[in-house]
Amino acid sequence: MNIFRYYGQLENHVTNILMNILALNNGRLIRPFLESLLGAQAAKFDFKENKINLFSAVNPNPNKQFEFILGIAPSTRTNESSKLEEKLDSIPDAWIYGRNYTILVEMKVRGTLDDGQLAAHRKKFTKSAKIIEVTWENVINVLSQLQLQADSIEGYMVTQFLTEFSEMRNRKHSSGMPKEIIGGNSKEDVIHFIISGSRTTGAYTVDLYRADGTIERLHDQMAGIQESRRFIANFVCENHEKIGIDFIDDETIITDRCVKPGRSKDAWNQWRLGSYLREK
Template identity: 45%
Template sequence: MNLFKYQGQEEDHYTHILMSILSYNNYQIIEPFLKNLLKDESDNLNFNNTFAKVRKKFCPQDPKLLEYVIGIAPYKNSFSSSDLEDNSGSIPDAWICGENFNLLFEFKIRGMLDKGQISAHKKLLSSKDTEVLEYNWNDVKDSLQKIELSDSVLSYLVQSFIEVIPSFKSKRRSSGMPKQIISHINKENELHFIITGSKLSMNYSVDKVYNGKSIQLNQLVNGIQEARRFIASFVLSNYNELPIEFIGQETIINDYCVVPGRSKKKNQWNQWRIGAFLN
């Protein structure tokens, strides 16, 4: 893994950085990190041939004796009820595998762990009774801080990551943020949909934009939520022809909401999963 490879979604980006640090110099600190984090659960782990992978749908090695789903979020005991009934398309954030173990990681830097997502992840492992271990980002910070580091480069990388961890708690969803929205990142260089309209204009329009080319898909939508439902259905029906990574209901869509006559800086980018808007 390359530490400096940018991952488009903020959560994916921080996951990639952490896993790149753990992979540094032939996975130098994975063993002490996991021992500090998992404590007694790590006693029987054989760390020979340990490696890590990010964003892989299926386990990158054969079933092993010890397998866990590990969830890390700002707060413990904070599972939310999923808005989606089917999370079968969900892709784990990361895997760490060793001689006799497979660990599936799901990270959240805001909000809560999703019950449906975790349940879907459990099905990716060989045991029907796979145990879920839940930790928070302070546990990650403590685990990193306890590692004795003699490599100055690695020490700098670890310390830099520790310094950003406190910001994850402040990223919890605010009361004014729709629960379906997962981030607000400018994605004008990727496929996106522009939703134009206001309560005063009554009708909203939906345009598909890619590589600077815009195609109007609908000009008679009655609101932003209806526009997103339309977009979700459009993507589900046409994903084979769209430049996106389609992963079922977990597919992430970018939209840009425009209110005519309003200052451009007040228009907003949004990211959401199509399953949150499919009937």
């Protein structure tokens, strides 16, 4: 973990800063933060050997007595659904854990928590983890009420975070990650689409990777990644029975792998079919 690392995606950037602050001095702020935020839910936590992991798909502290999914968003929702539980491979924003507890943290700086993503997060636990949803207002109030000396490292960093958070949240969306992207999946043996190209090469190609390992070229003259995804969305609507993809109308999860010539690592993305069908 490194508080000075910059992440282009806002949620990742805010997560990195806040979790690094909580991890200062061997996680000294973790206990007062969780006790204030979760109340009775944290009453029996053993706060010895507290740790934090960022952006890990694997549960670093499995099979503990107390297991929760903590969702942080601008506002809470009235209900949740798990109908997309098998449709998304999830990467949590953070894990906070100690001797007898594990908390998976999912943050949304804008928008709302995603039912399918939370349901997929539940699969990281051996038993059903309870979902707790709080707002950023709750988090900011807890941070503001922590009894910290102004001249301490923790006090200074919390003050800076509180000062900058509102400005960060109100900035325009980064042009890097499209808002339609809801996750990542690097399982190469499942059905997915391959988008290859760059602004330098000009045209982008779209290939279909089938479950049997064969690859079929679908288009070789796309203008960009977003246009390629719109093409894929319409292709799936018309051919989902032939492809053998799990199809649930607009909620269908599509996986693509973006290949850029000269880049050593491909970028995997997941998005819902309806988000690109609705685009004009």
